Amino acid sequence: MNTWDTASVPKESVTTVHLLRHGKVQNPSDILYGLLPGYHLAQSGRAMAQGVADYLCGPPASGGPVDIAYLAASRLDRAQETAAPLAAATGLPIVTDDRLIEAANSFEGTRFTASTLKSPANLARLRNPALPSWGEPYLQIARRMLGAVYAAEQVARGRVAVLVSHQLPIWTLRRFLEGKRLWHNPAGRQCALASLTTLIFAGGVLDSIHYSEPVAHIAGVNDPAGTPA
DSSP states (O other), X not given: OBOSOGGGSOGGGEEEEEEEEOOOBOOTTOOOOXXXXXXXXXXXXXXXXXXXXXXXXXXXXXXXOOOEEEEEXXXXXXXXXXXXXXXXXXXXXXXXXXXXXXXXXXTTTSOOOHHHHHOGGGTTTTSOTTTTTTBSOHHHHHHHHHHHHHHHHHHTTXXXXXXXXXXXXXXXXXXXXXXXXXXXXXXXXXXXXXXXXXXXXXXXXXXXXXXXXXXXXXXXXOOOTTOOO
16 A cells, blocks of 8 residues: 655654564463463563564664654553563553454464364354454454554654554454455464554555564574573
């Protein structure tokens, strides 16, 4: 998406909204944790969070500093912990916005594998992948995320906002904005750990969407057994 040249728009009218996916979570059992409490960033996830803060707030050679005016995150531990280095670097408070929350999922608390899809006991939950029938409807996800984005754009008008959210909500919003069908194969999502899905607004109107992985060099691994929390 690239509808018009932002160079011709007054700088104070160009706003950047970064959708930042949280970093790697400590989850050696591969549980689908969803909205469950108590899932914190692994050491690698904390390194990712710091790396993104360094990228956005560091010297020009590393991509920064950007003029961040607004910082928000979902209430979940992993999102708040990912936002923390940015709050420290900018001095901004972390606004907790539940519109950025992970999507509800009836499989949370379990290990979701290929056998889950084949189990007759799960047929009712899997009956409508387009909705989806096992969790929050895609359209509802897109609408709440869009509300969070436009609220951030208004607060940060002419500057930068960072919203820390989760893979499915970010990817659903991106597909919605790109005019694509919302149901999709999760394996095809372009939304890696600690990645940035960047929305550029000109005069309050969405102009372009960009994607980057500033900390792709950090491997997302669980902490070794016995590592202090």
